[in-house]
Amino acid sequence: MIIDCHGHYTTSPRELSDYRDRLLGGAHGAKPRISDDQIRESIEPHQLRLQRERGIDLTLFSPTASRMGHELANRSVIQAWTEECNNLVHRARALFPGRFAPVCQLPQSTGGSLDLCVAELRRTVERMGFVGCNLNPDPSGGFWRSKPLGDRHWYPLYEAMVELDVPAMIHAGRACHPALDTTTSHYLGADTTALVQLLHSDVFRNFPAIRFILPHGGGAVPYHWGRLRSITLASGMGHLEDRILGNVWFDTCLYDQAAIDLLLSTIPRENILFGSEALGAVEGNDPRTGHAFDDTRRLVEANATLGSAGKAAVFEHNARRVFPRLKTRPTGSNPGFPGPTPPP
Amino acid sequence: MIIDCHGHYTTSPRELSDYRDRLLGGAHGAKPRISDDQIRESIEPHQLRLQRERGIDLTLFSPTASRMGHELANRSVIQAWTEECNNLVHRARALFPGRFAPVCQLPQSTGGSLDLCVAELRRTVERMGFVGCNLNPDPSGGFWRSKPLGDRHWYPLYEAMVELDVPAMIHAGRACHPALDTTTSHYLGADTTALVQLLHSDVFRNFPAIRFILPHGGGAVPYHWGRLRSITLASGMGHLEDRILGNVWFDTCLYDQAAIDLLLSTIPRENILFGSEALGAVEGNDPRTGHAFDDTRRLVEANATLGSAGKAAVFEHNARRVFPRLKTRPTGSNPGFPGPTPPP
Numbered sequence: 001m002i003i004d005c006h007g008h009y010t011t012s013p014r015e016l017s018d019y020r021d022r023l024l025g026g027a028h029g030a031k032p033r034i035s036d037d038q039i040r041e042s043i044e045p046h047q048l049r050l051q052r053e054r055g056i057d058l059t060l061f062s063p064t065a066s067r068m069g070h071e072l073a074n075r076s077v078i079q080a081w082t083e084e085c086n087n088l089v090h091r092a093r094a095l096f097p098g099r100f101a102p103v104c105q106l107p108q109s110t111g112g113s114l115d116l117c118v119a120e121l122r123r124t125v126e127r128m129g130f131v132g133c134n135l136n137p138d139p140s141g142g143f144w145r146s147k148p149l150g151d152r153h154w155y156p157l158y159e160a161m162v163e164l165d166v167p168a169m170i171h172a173g174r175a176c177h178p179a180l181d182t183t184t185s186h187y188l189g190a191d192t193t194a195l196v197q198l199l200h201s202d203v204f205r206n207f208p209a210i211r212f213i214l215p216h217g218g219g220a221v222p223y224h225w226g227r228l229r230s231i232t233l234a235s236g237m238g239h240l241e242d243r244i245l246g247n248v249w250f251d252t253c254l255y256d257q258a259a260i261d262l263l264l265s266t267i268p269r270e271n272i273l274f275g276s277e278a279l280g281a282v283e284g285n286d287p288r289t290g291h292a293f294d295d296t297r298r299l300v301e302a303n304a305t306l307g308s309a310g311k312a313a314v315f316e317h318n319a320r321r322v323f324p325r326l327k328t329r330p331t332g333s334n335p336g337f338p339g340p341t342p343p344p
Numbered sequence: 345m346i347i348d349c350h351g352h353y354t355t356s357p358r359e360l361s362d363y364r365d366r367l368l369g370g371a372h373g374a375k376p377r378i379s380d381d382q383i384r385e386s387i388e389p390h391q392l393r394l395q396r397e398r399g400i401d402l403t404l405f406s407p408t409a410s411r412m413g414h415e416l417a418n419r420s421v422i423q424a425w426t427e428e429c430n431n432l433v434h435r436a437r438a439l440f441p442g443r444f445a446p447v448c449q450l451p452q453s454t455g456g457s458l459d460l461c462v463a464e465l466r467r468t469v470e471r472m473g474f475v476g477c478n479l480n481p482d483p484s485g486g487f488w489r490s491k492p493l494g495d496r497h498w499y500p501l502y503e504a505m506v507e508l509d510v511p512a513m514i515h516a517g518r519a520c521h522p523a524l525d526t527t528t529s530h531y532l533g534a535d536t537t538a539l540v541q542l543l544h545s546d547v548f549r550n551f552p553a554i555r556f557i558l559p560h561g562g563g564a565v566p567y568h569w570g571r572l573r574s575i576t577l578a579s580g581m582g583h584l585e586d587r588i589l590g591n592v593w594f595d596t597c598l599y600d601q602a603a604i605d606l607l608l609s610t611i612p613r614e615n616i617l618f619g620s621e622a623l624g625a626v627e628g629n630d631p632r633t634g635h636a637f638d639d640t641r642r643l644v645e646a647n648a649t650l651g652s653a654g655k656a657a658v659f660e661h662n663a664r665r666v667f668p669r670l671k672t673r674p675t676g677s678n679p680g681f682p683g684p685t686p687p688p
Binding site for chain 1: 492532537569570578609627628630637
């Protein structure tokens, strides 16, 4: 079985973004009207087609990261927007049984308390069968105005993650800072920054069972594994591997063979989850190979050293360990979660 | 010949940092008194010993990046500090003939005009034989309060670089932002951010002869070459290679074999300069290999595909193209620049 740990509902119907515009205009009440057919039409020719073409069985599916809206005007707008995005992912999952496992967006805001986030995590996990969440390490979009991830500010969310047994993918949102570009310098910088914040913290000591996924192949981290190993050792923090590999996983959202090979040779394969980010920021065909840039399954399969046990770990078993709510179900039904229930 | 493009005078005598403390206290006049012997003793057992042990012939040598002081109180303090740092590098070069080629720090400040920087570049290059400069893309130390590198704000410096035919290594300084760690997340994030800013700009069209070095193996850039290639193509900017490889070089400051191999297989070898950052942030021996982490020559030599012509390019010839003021001199004298002159 092939599980893609990193997919966003980037093709959601226009009514969703219209709703956002209305929210920003102050009209909180008018929820978007989106039919089941609209959802089907927005997914079948896109994510579902690619799943079929590439032999992806199941995608961990969350709202679009660059539109999480954590930079929006106020907390009630962010909350309403987040609930609508998560509800739509929930409906998409129900319309394509067995194809998507839902991962929620959290109603984060810069410096805001995490009570709304904990409540939304409980709502989506306990009542709607979500299996994980996306955690934005910088709700201010590049200004880094919230506390570092090691700060106790975040602990209420970490406590809920551990209690509910769900991981977080650490995923930045839209860059609002003029120095940064969302899908390149901001995302990759945020991945690296988040890991370093956790490395310097007590989070893994205080939450030994917590699990984070670093997307985009871990930002700069695996490429600079030697640098980080040296600096961690020299700082008296011991071995980098011991500090983080019990709690951090890396996805395979890397778009050429050399990068996939580096990840697979540098990071233990137990800590790697297959991911493609399809459909996301990385589009089109690579003129060098003729293949789609985001067909990362092809690149993982082509790695010379992984072997069949390694592939099974990266493609399926590691994801099941990191997302234990992805339980296997009887054949023909949804693999991986309680049956869909209507959003409360 | 082996040229290391990335070395800092990290071991400078304590009198230099004492001077900085005095400057911050407002006592501008009291310059540090540092003897030639003190300079010799601060370099012989450190940078010079490593050069000899590792067979490095020449190091491009600049003041310590994390102490450039661009975040300091005011421009006159920054200017005085910068001149002193550069003068000390100049003296170190003269005391070890042929071993070091000087690269200057610039008196940058957040949002400040570049007139002081142009003047210091002229002073060090025209009058003291410096061969390049370090350019901090974020003098605010992680807040990114200056204009992006594509903005015309920077053009007076770019004009001077082209006129003087010297490159800039794009190198961040100390992180002042609490979200960031200087030598990991800040440096690597700044490398990536700077490249993306230049990619989205007209700088290379307006300055076709300008040359930049991305340190630390290019931050996250080579590891995410596929991502950047895809996004550049999809944004209508054409091929990433065509956009940047006429003006950007990457150093080899990467501290394990997999990372060096990725760099050498991803980036054309004409665009790679040997660098080690010794002595810098990366210290100690790698317990896996028993070798020093920062002995990057060993890793480049061990690459299976580079070949002797490739090694000659990476170890010497590319550096000579990027730093044309590194002229070969008659045997026994300084390779690379007019004879040392006293700082004006």
